[in-house]
Every structure is written in C-alpha cells, then in structure tokens.
Amino acid sequence: MKFTEDHEWLSLDGDIVTVGITEHAATALGDVVFVELPEVGTMVSKGDEIVVIESVKAASDITAPVDGEIIEVNEAIVDAPSKVNEDPLGDAWFFKVKVDDAGDYNAYLDEDAYADLIG
Amino acid sequence: MAGATDSDLKQLPLHDLHVELGGKMVPFAGYAMAVQYPMGVMKEHQHCRASAGLFDVSHMGQVVLRGGGVALALETLIPQDVAGLPEGRQRYGFFTNEQGGLLDDLMFANRGDHIFMVVNAACKAADLAHLRAGLPDAVQVDEITDRALLALQGPMAESVLATLNPAVAEMAFMDVATLDLNGAEAWISRSGYTGEDGYEISVPKDAADALARALLADDRVAPIGLGARDSLRLEGGLCLYGHDINTATTPVEAGLNWAIQKIRRSGGARAGGFPGADVILDQLANGAACKRVGLRPQGRAPMREGVEVFAAPEGGDPIGRITSGGFGPTVEGPVAMGYIPADMAAPDITVYGELRGKRLPLTVAKLPFTPANFKR
Numbered sequence: 001m002k003f004t005e006d007h008e009w010l011s012l013d014g015d016i017v018t019v020g021i022t023e024h025a026a027t028a029l030g031d032v033v034f035v036e037l038p039e040v041g042t043m044v045s046k047g048d049e050i051v052v053i054e055s056v057k058a059a060s061d062i063t064a065p066v067d068g069e070i071i072e073v074n075e076a077i078v079d080a081p082s083k084v085n086e087d088p089l090g091d092a093w094f095f096k097v098k099v100d101d102a103g104d105y106n107a108y109l110d111e112d113a114y115a116d117l118i119g
Numbered sequence: 120m121a122g123a124t125d126s127d128l129k130q131l132p133l134h135d136l137h138v139e140l141g142g143k144m145v146p147f148a149g150y151a152m153a154v155q156y157p158m159g160v161m162k163e164h165q166h167c168r169a170s171a172g173l174f175d176v177s178h179m180g181q182v183v184l185r186g187g188g189v190a191l192a193l194e195t196l197i198p199q200d201v202a203g204l205p206e207g208r209q210r211y212g213f214f215t216n217e218q219g220g221l222l223d224d225l226m227f228a229n230r231g232d233h234i235f236m237v238v239n240a241a242c243k244a245a246d247l248a249h250l251r252a253g254l255p256d257a258v259q260v261d262e263i264t265d266r267a268l269l270a271l272q273g274p275m276a277e278s279v280l281a282t283l284n285p286a287v288a289e290m291a292f293m294d295v296a297t298l299d300l301n302g303a304e305a306w307i308s309r310s311g312y313t314g315e316d317g318y319e320i321s322v323p324k325d326a327a328d329a330l331a332r333a334l335l336a337d338d339r340v341a342p343i344g345l346g347a348r349d350s351l352r353l354e355g356g357l358c359l360y361g362h363d364i365n366t367a368t369t370p371v372e373a374g375l376n377w378a379i380q381k382i383r384r385s386g387g388a389r390a391g392g393f394p395g396a397d398v399i400l401d402q403l404a405n406g407a408a409c410k411r412v413g414l415r416p417q418g419r420a421p422m423r424e425g426v427e428v429f430a431a432p433e434g435g436d437p438i439g440r441i442t443s444g445g446f447g448p449t450v451e452g453p454v455a456m457g458y459i460p461a462d463m464a465a466p467d468i469t470v471y472g473e474l475r476g477k478r479l480p481l482t483v484a485k486l487p488f489t490p491a492n493f494k495r
Contacts, residue, residue, distance in 0.1 A: 030346070031161035033446040034419050034453070052475065054421050056160040056446050057346055078419075 002105060003114035004065050009089060012105050017066050020093040021053075021084065024118045029055040032084040037073040037095060044070060044097065046104060051094055053084070066104040068097040131177045132267040132324040133331055140335075140342050148240035150178040153344040160346035164448040167313060167351055168489070171273035172343035173334050180243030181263035181321055182250070185233035189258050193227070193234060196253045198370070198393045200380035204229045209293045209308045211378050213370060214249060219398030220366040221373070222249065224358065226319075228295040228308060235295070235306060237268070237319070239360045266306075267327035272317030272351075274492060275339045280318055283333060287318065292493040301330045309494065313348070314355025314487055316494045353454060354447045356413060356486030362424055363411060363442040363456055369395070371402035372458065374411045374486070379403065410464040413484035414441060414455040414472070420479060421446050421453040422472045428459055429471045432478050438463065441472060449489045456486070 002010045007025035011018045026032070034054040044050055044064035051062035073095045077083050083092040099105070109117065128151045131137070137144065142153025153175070155163060166172055184193065190202040199212040206229045214222035223242035228235045238246045243262070250260045271280055280287045283300045290296055290309040297306055303326030311317040322330055334340050343351075349359070358364045364373045381387050385400050393399075416422050423444045427437040444455030459470060466485050471478040 030155065031159055031446075033161075034421060036420065052420075054446070056164075056350065056448070057154075059421070059423070 002108035002110065003117075004108055005117060006063065007118075008062060008065055010065055010105055010108060012102060015099055015102065016071065017068070017097045017099055017102075017105055018093050019062075019065060019095055019097065021062065021088050022114070022118075023088050026085050026088040029053065029057070029060065031056045032081040035077050035081050035084065035094075037075075037078060038070050040070055040073060042070045044068065062094065064097065065108065066097055066099050067101075068099040070095055071098045072096040131175055132327050133175050133177065136328055136331055137175065137342075142342070142344060145345070147345055148178055150240065152178065153342070155344040155346045156342050158341060160344070160350065161448045163341060163343045163347035164350050166341045167273045167315060167343050167347060168449050169274070170339045170341070171271060171275040171279050171317075171337075172313075172347070173331060173340050174270040174272065174343050174348055175267070175331070176270050176319070177267040177327070178240040179268055180238040180240060180246060181266055181268060182236040182238060182247065183233050183261045183263055184236065184250070184254070184258055185261075186258040188255070189234055190229075192254045192258050194383070194389060195392055196249065196394065197225075197227075198379045198383050198396070198399060199227070200382045200389075201227065201234070202389070203380070203382060206231050207295055209295050209310060213364075213375070213378070214246065215370070215393055215395040215399065216366055217394050218366075219369040219395030219402070221360070221364045221368055221370065222246070222366060224360050224364060226308070226310065230295060230297070230306070235321075241361060263321070265324055266321045267324050269320045269322065269327065269331060269334075270311050270317060271320065271334060271340070272311045272313040272315045272343075274316060276315070276317040277494070279334065279337050279339055282337065290318075292316070292495050301326065301333045303330060305330075312355070312357055313351040314357065314489055314491050315351070316492050350445055350448060353443050353445060353456065354449055354487060354489040355491065356456070356488060358411070358456075359443055368411075368458070369399055369402055369407060371399060371407040372409055372411060376403060406461055408461060409439065409458045410461045411442070411456060411458055412464045413486040413488060414444070414457055414470070414481040415484045415488075416453040416455065416472065417469075417480040417482060419453065420474060422455050422474055422479070422481065426455075426457075426472045426474060428457055428481065429473060429478060430463070432471050432480075437473075438470070447488055454488050455481070459483070
C-alpha cells in the first residue's frame with residue numbers, strides 16, 4: 001500500500017490501482033454524509049478532482065492519484081457514507097483505476113514515510 | 120490545525136476543561152473554542168436531541184442595563200415590547216438600523232431592577248457602543264465580564280439540572296430566575312438555541328468549572344461543540360447572525376415577525392419609534408419582496424451557505440441564495456435555509472441550487488425541520 005500527501009491510499013493489483021482515504025483523513029473530516037463518485041469508464045489524469053466527499057463540517061475533493069480509466073466505483077459508500085469513517089482502509093475504498101504504467105504508484109509514500117508525514 | 124495556537128485568541132473561562140475533554144479547538148469570533156469533542160459532531164447532535172448537551176457559550180456578550188426609564192429607552196433601539204415584559208420573563212429581540220436591517224439578534228430579560236441582555240460575540244463591541252450612544256445618560260450600560268455562560272439543552276436538561284436545584288423544574292419556557300447552583304449564584308433562563316428544552320446559565324467565572332464538571336458528572340450529559348450547535352440550530356430553523364440575518368435583511372424578510380409584538384406595530388399603543396420603523400412597519404402590513412425559507416435538497420448532497428438558487432433547472436438569473444446549510448443528523452439528510460422571492464416561498468415548491476456547476480432540486484420547506492420541544 002502507498003500513500004499520497006493528500007491522505008489517499010493506493011493499492012496495486014496487476015494494472016489495477018484501488019484508491020481510498022486514510023484513517024487520518026477520515027478522522028479529520030469527521031462524520032462523512034455524502035460521497036459522489038466518478039462514472040465507470042471515465043478517463044482520468046493525475047490531479048483531476050473526481051470525487052466529492054462531504055462531512056458534517058465541510059466539502060472536500062479527492063483527486064485522481066494516477067492516470068488511467070475508472071473501471072469500478074464503490075456504490076456502497078454512496079448509499080452508506082458512514083462506512084468511510086468505519087473502515088476507510090478496507091470496505092470503504094472509493095474507485096479502481098486501470099493504469100498503463102505503474103510508475104506513478106511506486107513514486108508515492110510508503111507506510112513509514114506517511115506515518116512520518118502525519119506524525 | 121490552523122489558528123489553535125494563535126496567541127491573540129482569547130480563552131474562555133473553561134478553556135482547560137475543553138482541552139481536558141479532548142475538544143478540538145478552533146478560532147471563532149476571536150476565541151479559541153471547541154468545534155467538537157471526541158464523540159464527533161453527528162453523535163453530539165443526536166445526544167443533545169435524545170438526552171442533554173452542555174455548551175460553553177461564554178464568548179457571547181452579557182450586558183446589564185439599569186436606570187430610570189430603561190425599558191422605554193430600550194424600545195427606541197429594538198422593535199420589541201420591553202416595557203410590557205413582566206419581571207422574571209425573557210424575550211427574543213434584535214437591534215435594527217435606519218434601513219430596517221438587523222444589527223444583531225439578542226435575548227433580553229426583565230430581572231426586576233435591571234434588564235439582562237445576551238448578544239452575539241462577534242457583535243458585542245458594536246452593540247455596547249450602540250447602546251451607549253442610543254440610550255440616555257440615566258441608563259447605565261455594563262458589560263458583564265466576570266461571568267461565564269453555559270447552556271444545558273435537551274429533553275433531559277430539566278431532570279439533570281433539577282438534581283442541583285429542584286426549583287429549575289418550576290420554570291417555564293422563557294422564564295428567568297436567580298437560583299443557587301452548586302453553591303454559586305446562577306442567573307438562569309429556560310431557553311436556548313437548539314430547538315430543545317433547556318437552560319442558559321450565567322455563573323461567576325470562578326464557579327463555572329465546578330458547575331460544568333458537576334453537570335458532566337451526570338451520565339446523561341455530554342459536552343457539545345460548535346459543530347453540533349450549528350446543526351442543531353439549523354434544524355431548529357433558528358437564524359445565525361452574520362449568515363441568515365445581517366444589516367441587509369429585515370426582520371420581515373427573515374420571518375421574525377412573531378418577535379415584534381402588536382403594541383409596537385401600526386395601531387399599537389407604542390407603535391414604531393425604533394430605527395427603520397417606517398420600512399419594517401410597512402413590510403409587516405404589506406409583506407416583503409423576499410423571504411427566508413427552509414430548503415431541503417431532494418438529493419443527498421448538502422448545499423451550504425453561498426449556493427445560488429434558481430427558479431428553473433436551466434437558464435435565468437439567480438432568484439436567491441442559501442444562507443445556512445449542511446447535514447441534519449436528526450432529519451438524516453441535508454437541510455438548508457435561504458432567501459427566495461416571497462411569491463415562491465410556499466411549501467413544496469421546487470427550486471434549484473447550483474452546486475459544482477450542476478443545478479440540483481430543492482424543496483421549499485416549513486421551518487423548523489425538527490419540531491421544537493419547548494416547555495411552554
């Protein structure tokens with residue numbers, strides 16, 4: 001698993017990258033009440049704002065951490081946004097991207113480096 | 120988090136207690152205040168509606184007005200019936216400007232030989248100056264700086280507070296009394312800003328910590344931060360000054376007609392005589408062009424302050440805007456308030472809020488979103 005400085009996590013399986021938000025992000029956001037996910041089939045570029053997430057406190061965006069095609073989104077967190085607070089690193093993943101090049105993935109922080117970041 | 124260590128932020132008398140309780144401190148109106156405790160906004164909100172919540176609202180301004188003719192003098196600044204308010208009773212009111220706009224909203228109580236007033240923190244310096252400039256020399260205006268202000272809100276508030284003094288149970292909504300609580304002289308009103316039954320309690324600063332701890336020692340009580348205070352008052356349909364009401368909104372536009380008693384309206388014995396009376400009395404008689412309404416997003420996405428409102432799903436200029444909005448934990452969905460033209464301000468009409476470039480439907484709704492639970 002890798003981590004971005006924007007508190008997203010990524011896991012790689014073949015050429016599929018699964019993306020979610022970290023425990024730290026979920027706690028900082030507070031109770032999540034709304035999630036809007038991109039459509040399957042959308043081509044995304046690194047940095048695109050593709051998810052809207054709203055907590056009781058505020059709205060925030062989640063950006064695509066890699067270039068590729070959205071091949072699956074987690075409708076369960078649209079129906080029950082509180083899952084994001086309950087299991088951010090597991091059941092509450094956000095979307096899966098099919099990538100051409102796993103290089104972007106490898107450039108992100110490992111667990112220790114992320115732990116240092118949120119210190 | 121930004122601002123939490125700003126050295127120019129003022130600390131509340133209960134600052135150490137908030138930190139000890141795990142409060143996440145943020146800057147608000149110049150004070151370091153807890154936006155939430157470890158329970159989180161959602162659960163704090165639900166706890167207050169189901170049991171009892173303790174709020175520290177010591178940032179608000181507490182003012183005592185005394186002197187001959189104080190009640191009639193105050194009526195020159197606010198459109199409420201002050202002279203007819205019986206001793207031991209409180210009213211909601213507001214300062215108006217010459218254009219009929221709102222300078223601040225407030226609570227005032229007849230405490231026998233003086234009027235006790237509570238005003239918003241962000242407005243208190245201006246309010247004090249306004250009172251001193253507008254009232255005759257015979258009226259003394261004193262800011263009370265040696266007392267904290269707590270609120271205990273929720274359906275269990277009465278039984279909790281009665282463990283410290285059973286007399287509080289005898290108070291009705293908007294009654295005020297001076298009673299002993301935990302060995303301190305408390306100025307208590309049966310009121311609040313959550314839509315729930317409850318009390319607001321002014322106590323000497325040096326007694327506030329012990330009183331708060333005595334209340335929190337009761338299992339039914341949880342500390343509630345600013346986040347849940349906002350969602351509670353929003354569901355309760357209550358205005359937040361600086362957002363839902365300001366110097367550009369009149370009381371009639373804001374739907375606060377109920378707070379202007381008949382005696383101050385056209386035909387009343389003490390009609391007018393407050394700033395902006397010509398505008399406000401005309402609007403009371405003939406209506407205003409726009410009106411504050413409840414707005415319920417039909418989808419799940421919250422629509423917050425600043426979202427522009429349109430009559431149609433495409434085209435046209437905005438007809439209004441949202442002034443407060445978010446997620447209502449008790450409603451279990453997004454809720455908002457805003458201003459729209461009066462001729463569209465009828466329940467069940469659909470309007471559209473523009474969110475992230477998309478127009479999403481909103482239903483005009485009656486306020487409050489959750490029924491008030493006051494002990495009349």
